[in-house]
Amino acid sequence: MRRTVESESAAPTNPLRDAQDRRLPRIAGPSGLVIFGVTGDLSRKKLMPAVYDLANRGLLPPGFSLIGFARRDWADEDFTQVVHDAVKQYARTPFREEVWSQLAQGMRFVSGVFDDDQAFENLKATIEQLDKERGTGGNFAFYLSVPPKFFPTVVRQLKKHSLSQGQGSSWRRAVIEKPFGHDLESAQELNRIVHGVFPNQEVFRIDHYLGKETVQNILALRFANTMFEPLWNRSYVDHVQITMAEDIGIGGRAGYYDGIGSARDVIQNHLLQLLALTAMEEPASFGAKALVTEKLKVLNSVRLPKELGLHTVRGQYTGGWQGGRRVPGYLEEEGISPHSVTDTYAALKLEIDNRRWAGVPFYLRTGKRLGRRVTEIAVVFQRAPYSPFDATHTEELNNNALVIRVQPDEGVTIRFGSKVPGTQMEIRDVTMDFAYGESFTESSPEAYERLLLDVLLGDANLFPRHQEVERSWEILDPVERHWARHGRPEPYTAGTWGPRAADDMLARDGRSWRRP
Template sequence: MSTSSLDAAWENPLRDPRDRRLPRIAGPSGLVIFGVTGDLSRKKLMPAVYDLANRGLLPPGFSLVGFARRDWEDQDFAQVVHDAVREHSRTPFREEVWQQLAEGMRFVPGDFDDDAAFKQLRDAVEELDSSRGTGGNFAFYLSVPPKFFPKVVEQLKKHGLAKGPEGSWRRAVIEKPFGHDLASAQELNAVVHDVFEPDQVFRIDHYLGKETVQNILALRFANTMFEPIWNRSYVDHVQITMAEDIGIGGRAGYYDGIGAARDVIQNHLLQLMALT
């Protein structure tokens, strides 16, 4: 048997079929970020997109569309992404990667209740389909305060953006916190699922994507030094400390409406405690 046929037949016995992390280059697709001028987008999302491109995991025609209340042109948006990437990306900045990514960048100015802006967004998506070959596959990332989730989702439905051409896919990515109590979470669920099917919706907490957080379980169960002693017989107590050096920054309005406790304690810190 040839080496190539052996490679084709081999499967990693340790790989869980539920593991959705990218084992290969993504297919034709694009990403629309609502609230693209916010803290999360500048520090996490846009640098992460660049890092994927830098590692060769994005398709050549990948496109990035930003939606926010700024009077920008496409080149202004590209400059903002450029600056965010230079400051926060985890992989070295390469000009050739940046140029290829920048060709697929578009910006749509407007409010979430602005029908003209959503029509412009649909035109941008259709233009990218033809010029960049995204195949009608788009994910919509709601990097906005939770009170805007229903409005954005309803606008996507109203303007025909929630459903793509035959054979393509659409996804909605919704950040925590998801509602402020059980009733509001159920109400938000009803609004979202009126537009997207359950398997089209990703409710995420970006904190769980951090390598240190993901490594806790491996450190606990796969490390022969820690595994026998990581239990109540040897551990006296656990302290979870959140130490940030960036301060409130531009997040004052967000925290004023959401509350720092609900933003980090019930999500990040309780999850860390549960994993530990």
């Protein structure tokens, strides 16, 4: 409904009665959260602080409850102290004693391992107790912050002990972290197990990139403006580059990372989701079903080039200098076999066989120990079909580009040509820049804040469905099989932008990677 300034000032609609009033925040109803693997880094650095930040912003109900499940021999008070310390260290919003006091009253801890029947009976009793004491209404989400090999065990235990189904109108939901399988076959098996316990609409697969404001801004940029979408096609776009680069190594994640690698860890989920959002058609609405429909259309149109050896690259970092200090190579990292062939860098060229994108290559790359930490989507436009300028006047002019910066400096940059002041008609690249931090007074919430709130609200807009997960594996599996048949990954020095073969891959197409 469109309102004039006069109507708003003279007779404003009561916002409590206006369901469409966007000034009202979305607040979760009576509910609780159970975190399996609550002692891990993800829980400590992201989940617990996100719960507090939501409470601090007034987005959780007064009786919200948090249950930790792990093998530690802790009392409720020990767990509360752990959450307190995590919140103090990692929360985005200021610590307020009154908020913490309210939140801490609903914290409980259940000790046990995942195949321990008695522990799950204790969990059931704890949930029932919180229903009575805190008014959670039987509504609980189960967050599986555990290694993927434990997903089936935890899910089956929830079913065995009647924890996966609410009573009456109450709900139970499963939240699952990536990686969701390690290939198509394992993903399909896991989907079968999970959907045998929870309905599809109650399964939330976390891809934290989809919770970032800048990722959601792709939809706003494209469909809320008329100046971009007419150019968003093969008639004007030369190619698209999607990059997720990290300047760190694997740290203490050897047990998880080795054998998985960068392609399975990042391309299968994060980068293919970014591709889908960048390339999809306008959805009928921003509801989960409509978004999934359009993303699936794109993913189903993605094609790998025939010559995988020419259009895919995998690398592995070696020792070097980064950030002013000497860093070890991947094979020198603690817990890594000296014979490991795990990729720490992956790049591939994809094509989309539809009318909008036919002939436009999408280049995806990700890696560790690269030049800097950055995630971006660069839409690179074609050069003008005819130029009246002398070649010497435009030698410093590159293709126009629109770059969506996902992290760390969230925003959008537009690169175009402008005349250099002076008597000559010399054209040079300039940029226009939009930065979230400079344009809005409110800081962007962490991705896990948005995603946890959406889980409690039952809003699945930002969560990949099982069809997307399986289709993504269908795209990546042939690449992984090709790499498995063709020796070791190519080495690259820490602090550089990846192996030489990645530059050669684009050079064969007459293009080059951006250096963010």
